[in-house]
Amino acid sequence: MSKPKVGFYWCASCGGCEEAVVDLAEDILKVAEAVDIVFWPVALDFKRSDVENFKDREMAVCFINGAIRTSEQEEMAELLRKKSQLLIAFGSCSHLGGVPGLANLWDRQAIFDYVYKEAPSVTNPEGVVPQEQTQLGSNGYTLTLPSFRDTVKTLGQTVEVDYYLPGCPPPVKLIVNAVTAILENKLPPKGTVLAPDVALCDECPRKATKPDKLALKELKRPHQILIDPEKCLLAQGLLCLGPATRSGCGAPCVSANMPCTGCLGPTSRVRDYGAKALSAIASLIDAEDEREIAALMEQIVDPVGTFYRYSLPASLLHRRVRHGRTGGAQA
């Protein structure tokens, strides 16, 4: 019997997820032994036409990382969906929108204006911005570029996704578990996030030092204090999102004195990660006076960037409200 065919693809992402695959180290040899990698543009020379020539559902599984930002990424997601039996959203960006999803605080126009005209490092006196179509010479040849959408989407908002591998990037342990489950045909019900369904505090090495009742008089940022390497970070006044975040990563950030920023997203009972994380942190504030509470909350410099760092597109509001629009239209 031939080996199962596997594909990897990347959309709006940083390349860190590809690194995570390489981080499998020796285990990647076992994977390469068991499967046939038929598409992986970042590492191997395959073209889109190769995928187009596959039969429908010819690939056993395809892992897609990155959020969906352009028309080309939408097309590739749809193509890969058609050619794969299992489609797995790999990493925070395809799972929840990720850091690129924070661009949903703006739209295409605002992003293009800043990036191509207003940024201090840009010199563009003619105001040239990328065009989707350009006529070349007199022979009538038209050069096209993918369309840049107003709104960043998750993979699951673009095509049907079978499983989600969370994390920025997904922890090696979770990748190995997922690949093993696929190869041994021991997958959980469709739609599952392939990670434990408990909060990070549960596996945190500092768990024992967490007080029964956390009460924060001050919120601090990591560079402002000398961090005790043993004690619960929340108890030290650091904004750690462990209580609202899914476990499965082994808490490497927390072990390295960095508070959890929530890349694995919420557990299965939570619909909107940012709202729940905000709720968890706000309730720990030790103040009852209105003004005192407001002053303490001011210490959270960037609420959207803090609570929705990896999940704005997947959130209930999914983007900043655009005023002066009649609504409905999805550009």
Place this chain on the structure above:
Amino acid sequence: MSSEWEPRIVAFFCTWCTYTAADLAGISRMTYAPNARIVRLMCSGRMDPQFVLKAFRDGADGVLIGGCHPGDCHYQAGNYKALRRYTLLKRLISELGIEPERLRLEWISASEGDRVQKVMNEMAETIQKLGPLRLERAPRPARAKEHEREVIEIGSQGGAR
């Protein structure tokens, strides 16, 4: 039904104070703007910020939260928790382009039926001035509905281990 737009307000009232006050306003035959759909909670501390965002997403133009006065919470500190969440949530929604006036928190005790009347009228007026909140629908793939149901089913089984 008139085609003219009317503000849609979702009001989350705690059962011990504000909801009882709304009851009192009704028994006292007070008239006030009929724009709010009231959802009764056991405590304003039950107010999950997800409820507010979901209300906005599903068509509310304004959200009103009502709880017991500071010091009067039936569960000691639920209203303080509500106040903390509300304070931060208000900043969050304004960064996400929703006018902060669309979210309001009021302490209304069980005897303050007249206050329910006043706040409801004010809120309806505020939202009337702001106009409808037009949120764009979140993108979803063709078969998302069915898929979402499966996820909920999985969630109720405790998810993957």
